[in-house]
Amino acid sequence: MNDTHGKGNISATVELFQLIVYTPTFILGLLFNIMALSFLFFKVKKLSESTVYMIALIFLDTLLLFTLPFKIISYHLQDNWNLGSVFCSTLESLYFVNMYGSILISLCICVDRYIAICHPFVALTLRSIKKAAVVCALICLGTSVGTLSTFQLHGKGHNISSCFHNFSKSTWENTGLLSTLEIIFFGSMAAMTFCxxxxxxxxxxxxxxDNPRPHSTRAERIVVTNLVAFLVCFTPYHVAYFMYFLVKNNVIHISFQQVLRDSVQVTLCWANLNCCLDGVCYYFVLKESLEDPLQNTATGSNPHTAHIN
Structure with missing residues (x-):
């Protein structure tokens, strides 16, 4: 989460960076997510556990993408937000909550793939489309509960004049909120790295x-690329957020607080690139899996053949 108290606290360079990154992220993210959904609904004839998770991930990413134009507008309006407090809180909810929903769904995809490929016979009992749908529903329900916290970001009864920033002091003193977000990310990171x-x-x-099997090497590249994209996108923000939390609560004292505040802004902007990368990655995964059925091992959608690759 970011904290900005007035226009003077965000450098012109950071504002320009946000505009440069958010614009293509929004356009390309929507494009590739729509293309991936088109493949899922019109080309894939039978749903699998992996495609259920993909649909959920694309849905959450798309909701987050729709908030980006308003986030750009909010920085231009600064302390003159006039689109309403409820609308602002709703946007903040979609933005922050769906980001962590996407993290959890990405974790599910990684774990599901691991079970399908490394434990194909156990997967026959652990995996099912119904179970995948239930897991996605529980994640969406859990993140929806988190929506309640976003309506308190600016303080109770506060008339919001700036959206996506200028959060209340109580928000930055909320150790429970910090712990929950950091545990979700770093726990997911550890599990995804292992899987x-x-x-x-x-x-x-x-x-x-003597026979590298091209489809197998492609599967390796896909799973590694997914992890690298996850780490590169989300790690900088969660480190910067943790450091800024310590500074705001006077746990540590540094002389470059403005630089750290700008770092939170920049890394959060960078984290949203994952919405675009998800769509790009799964579009090509689905495209290749249709052209080469053996490519299903990359998504873990065929536990009966995964163990022979």
């Missing part, structure tokens, strides 16, 4: 040295 490493190890173990 990805084990998945790649399993794929390589069943690959003959």
């Amino acid at each position: 990805t490493a084990q998945t790649v190890r399993c794929l390589r173990r069943h690959r003959k040295p």
Whole structure:
């Protein structure tokens, strides 16, 4: 989350960076998410556990993308937000809450792929389309509960004059909020790193040295790329957010608080690139899986064949 008290606290360079990053993120993100959804609904003839998770991820990412134009507007309006407090809180909810919903769904995709490829026979009992749908529903329900906290970001009964920034002092003193967000991310990061490493190890173990099997190497590239994109997008923001929280609560004292505040703005903007990268990645995954059925091992949608790759 970001904290900006007036126009003077955001440098012109940071505002320009946000405009440069958010504009293509919004346009390309919508384009590739729509294309991925088109493949799912019109090309994929049968749903799988992986496609259920993909649909949920694309849905959450798309909702977040729709808030980006308003986020750009909010920085130009600064302390003159005139679109209403309820509308602002709704936008902030879609923006912040859906980001963590996307993180959890990305975790589910990674774990589901790991189970399908590394434990194909166990997967027959652990995985099902119904179970995947229930997990997605629970995540959406859980993140919806988090929506309640976003309506308190500016303080109770506060007349919002600036959206997406200028949060109340109580928000920055909320240790429970910080702990929840950091645990969600770093817990997901640890689990995804483990699952990805084990998945790649399993794929390589069943690959003959004299026959690298192109579809298997593609599967490895996809799972590693997914993890790298996740880490590159989300890690800087969560480190900057944690550091800024410590500064705001006088746990640590530094002389470059303005630089750290700008870092939170920039890294949060950078984190939203994941919405675009998700759409790009899963569009090409689905495209290749239709052209080459063996590519289904990359998404873990075929546990019956995953163990032979």
